[in-house]
Amino acid sequence: MATDHTRSAILTAAERLYADRGFADVTLRDIVAAADVNLAAVNYHFGSKDELIAELFVTRSLATNRERLNELKAAEEAGGGRAEIDVVLRALVGPTLRGCLGPDKQRSDAARFMIRASIESVPPIRKIKNREVDHLRKFAAAMKRALPGRDEVDLYWGLHFALAMAHQTIRDTERLTKLSDGKCDLNDVNAIIDRVVAVATLALTTNPGRSKTGPRVNVLAAR
Amino acid sequence: MATDHTRSAILTAAERLYADRGFADVTLRDIVAAADVNLAAVNYHFGSKDELIAELFVTRSLATNRERLNELKAAEEAGGGRAEIDVVLRALVGPTLRGCLGPDKQRSDAARFMIRASIESVPPIRKIKNREVDHLRKFAAAMKRALPGRDEVDLYWGLHFALAMAHQTIRDTERLTKLSDGKCDLNDVNAIIDRVVAVATLALTTNPGRSKTGPRVNVLAAR
DNA sequence: TTGCATTTCAAACAGACGTATGAAACTATG
DNA sequence: CATAGTTTCATACGTCTGTTTGAAATGCAA
Structure with missing residues (x-):
């Protein structure tokens, strides 16, 4: 529970990147790099890229x-x-x-x-x-x-x-x-x-x- | 010269698809399918996808x-x-x-x-x-x-x-x-x-x- | 500690993408 | 007709995408 740090780091980074550059230009790898988490974390915490956006x-x-x-x-x-x-x-x-x-x-x-x-x-x-x-x-x-x-x-x-x-x-x-x-x-x-x-x-x-x-x-x- | 039919077919199809679905969702393969031309025709006539859009x-x-x-x-x-x-x-x-x-x-x-x-x-x-x-x-x-x-x-x-x-x-x-x-x-x-x-x-x-x-x-x- | 569940990680996967290739099919000029 | 130049085509290439995997690391209860 203490470790949804990963989860919220992804949300914050994704929101900023999408706001700056639009959905088309931002990849999951961009997001996890900005959030400084592992690539697989997105699918682990959100299921898929679309569910993260949703x-x-x-x-x-x-x-x-x-x-x-x-x-x-x-x-x-x-x-x-x-x-x-x-x-x-x-x-x-x-x-x-x-x-x-x-x-x-x-x-x-x-x-x-x-x-x-x-x-x-x-x-x-x-x-x-x-x-x-x-x-x-x-x-x-x-x-x-x-x-x-x-x-x-x-x-x-x-x-x-x-x-x-x-x-x-x-x-x-x-x-x-x-x-x-x-x-x-x-x-x-x-x-x-x-x-x-x-x-x-x-x-x-x-x-x-x-x-x-x-x-x-x-x-x-x-x- | 008579055969820039291909060229203009690509332009027409691309414009319609981009207008309908936006740039992110439309691939070259969508375009050539709609224009009924070969995939390589885009690069042959326009050089690249970006140049076609431009x-x-x-x-x-x-x-x-x-x-x-x-x-x-x-x-x-x-x-x-x-x-x-x-x-x-x-x-x-x-x-x-x-x-x-x-x-x-x-x-x-x-x-x-x-x-x-x-x-x-x-x-x-x-x-x-x-x-x-x-x-x-x-x-x-x-x-x-x-x-x-x-x-x-x-x-x-x-x-x-x-x-x-x-x-x-x-x-x-x-x-x-x-x-x-x-x-x-x-x-x-x-x-x-x-x-x-x-x-x-x-x-x-x-x-x-x-x-x-x-x-x-x-x-x-x-x- | 031990044992079990949750979370992270590096690596790999299959698929789609834009692009390149080289041969085949054309067109046009002589 | 032959030949040179243009255009088409099937196919393959390398790269990037989202997603999956199985093992390693971590947290926590007994």
Whole structure:
């Protein structure tokens, strides 16, 4: 029992390597080298490579979802069963963005691993991933409570876009940094969360249809 | 000369397979089986697997960029050297979205291949991909012409978010369909383009400031 | 200690991968 | 037709993959 040191060393090393280099490029031999354990240990403790990946994904997936729901539940209880739409969205994208872009290295590995998992769909993960939809449904419901008059389809698109902006920001920090010559600050996580939430909120609270020909706002006053 | 049938059969089959299943899961033997050519043909015509991938990517990358720039140039010439922001954004996300979600199967393979390439970064592509930033800079410039008063950083974030929404919509149609119980229509490509462009335009043309739903969000210029 | 179960280890396994080879089948020019 | 050049083909090569094996090491109860 004292010696599941091996087990957790494998998990930690695997998560970091997968987060850094993706599933395709990382072999079991890479993992055991990083964890400084024997090659056969993976199959002994996890059964197979796929089961190792699945265990990582399940653990992290549950943790992320729990974190999101805690934030949502706290907000809705504070608001008497209903939270403002921007607060709901913040609970949705905040945990992942903080996890990926924040300073904590261990959390960063975990969150970036989840992003990888959501992109490069490997067989062991694909099966489990369908549960995510059930999780997101709870946020769709909270959004419906926040904006009862809004067309349901708009809500789904808003949720979809919010996640899209958050994930792409994590996935492709490099391009944005290069494109903006470093002017877009990707270290200020809270500012990024504010930005994503703001755009998604805007999309969900503005009346569609009159966008193109509407009066253009003078932005000069805005710093 | 008449017999680069083999060559193009390989290209077509490879593009379709990579688009469908990603780079990691597709072997040369899968490709030659689908193309109904001999295994050695790939190395004979392309030199190596990596060079095959690179050729696919370069070809498609140039085509996509050309299509985008044509649309942008036409719009700016019609407007006397300046296009409205939503038109610029439409030129940015339209070609890819039409390509991926539209009915044309060949184009769909091409566009979905490009999405894969932008996600699962394999070595042969990674090197070439840096040029994309130069391409996007032209759109950043057009956006600057469309919204001369807007803070530069906001423009970059707007461009980033527009691409994020477009790509995620292509990448994860399945989740949105499931989540919305089929209520979000992913066959109406023009409606999707309108939606993406509308949200991005909104984000770029709305005055930053207090959200109507609470004091907490200091919107676009979140810093 | 002895005995038994758990865990580690070096080594080997079978299979799949990208690539190389050399002969056979073509095409085209004279 | 003959011949030179190109393209196809079956086959084999070396390497890397995940997994298995059986023995050695370790932990722990009696």
